[in-house]
């Protein structure tokens with residue numbers, strides 16, 4: 001059950017929105033020149049502007065009351081304190097310990113985990129240095145030029161997204177990522193590789209995930225075939241919490257990097273799962289990445305609500321979903337290198353908050369997490385922004401843009417990028433009335449009948465909410481901050497929904513059925529017992545199989 005107080009507060013907020021005409025953002029801007037100053041937060045070089053969302057003082061008061069009633073701050077403190085808040089799996093949730101650069105003790109079951117965290121970081125650093133410098137070579141003594149991360153979900157999306165995002169700092173070996181069980185993925189990757197100079201990282205928290213184990217076996221066979229069975233050890237390493245299972249795969253203990261069950265897969269980029277990123281950008285830059293996240297952890301723990309970026313972002317997310325009823329949100333980074341950030345946030349957000357029951361097992365009231373999607377700008381502008389501007393669904397848009405790119409000689413292109421980003425949020429908020437559309441057409445000398453007919457198509461309702469992050473440059477530190485902000489936003493929303501954001505039972509059923517279907521698809525068992533659609537599809541595929 002949701003706390004009765006929160007239910008009442010949500011309906012109160014709905015009335016506040018109507019009574020105060022909060023969704024008329026356009027008018028709010030014209031009537032209050034201080035609006036931007038009131039509804040934006042600055043944290044060092046980072047600016048979080050939510051003034052283009054449908055908020056006013058009363059709405060914010062309501063959201064603040066909601067956060068209090070849902071005990072968001074208490075829940076946050078319980079997470080940082082190492083309480084077993086993942087109640088369905090009986091685990092603490094301590095990805096924050098992985099980036100705890102102040103090194104203060106973090107207790108799990110009364111034991112400080114920081115010495116273990118630091119020991120793994122040191123081992124990763126030494127291994128990464130060895131690969132980058134060439135001190136650690138392949139079996140034939142050649143320097144490693146290509147590193148292939150084999151993992152899926154949280155053991156893939158973080159490193160792949162981060163490696164793209166931090167490309168300007170990438171001075172280590174080339175990186176490749178293989179996730180899909182579709183043989184095309186590994187086959188296309190192996191084609192690019194020279195076995196003698198390739199290193200495979202098998203990354204899996206559980207070391208049981210079928211996609212990863214299957215791809216790892218294919219990669220192992222590739223090395224064994226090209227260089228002989230004895231060479232395998234020098235071309236593999238592993239990252240996992242299941243150290244016994246890794247040993248059984250045949251990877252030497254000095255090439256196994258561990259982490260712990262209190263790190264959720266989708267929160268694991270800060271752990272040894274980040275090893276490929278560290279190899280790409282070096283341990284100093286990786287340290288900066290951790291430091292950025294740590295700075296947000298401190299901010300999230302200590303900043304008052306109205307200055308607390310993850311708190312505000314979470315409250316706005318809840319507001320959009322459960323008060324205003326918007327079913328999706330778009331993540332629109334104006335940074336080509338953040339092209340996989342929306343996909344990363346899809347897992348982070350949708351796997352965390354896509355739940356239907358509250359902590360006590362009863363149905364969630366209202367809605368839980370929204371659909372999260374997006375693409376970098378400006379590309380999206382030429383594809384789906386039409387619907388965001390004029391479609392019948394309101395889609396809150398979340399923009400992010402750096403003041404500086406990494407290509408000083410292409411400053412003019414960066415300025416164009418900035419202009420586009422700001423123009424989109426301005427257009428969404430302001431819109432264009434029928435009168436404005438008509439006046440613009442008349443100014444172009446178009447004839448009256450044509451204007452009457454066409455002008456309605458050129459109307460933009462406006463009042464479409466968006467928020468914008470601005471920062472100096474996408475450095476490892478800033479990137480760490482951005483991810484940590486979104487992690488904590490997911491936490492805040494989960495606390496407001498009163499759900500467990502840290503399990504993922506919803507992925508189980510499909511896995512179970514796939515295991516059962518494999519012998520049917522292989523033609524070894526009949527499809528009896530399956531529904532007629534599934535049986536019909538199996539029959540069609542078997543008939544066509546060569």
Ligand SMILES: O=P(O)(O)OC[C@H]1O[C@H](O)[C@H](O)[C@@H](O)[C@@H]1O
Pocket residue numbers: 152153154155203204205206207208209212265266351504507
């Ligand atoms: O790291 P692994 O144990 O291989 O898990 C990889 C992924 O698979 C699972 O199905 C979960 O839904 C994800 O949360 C997880 O990140």
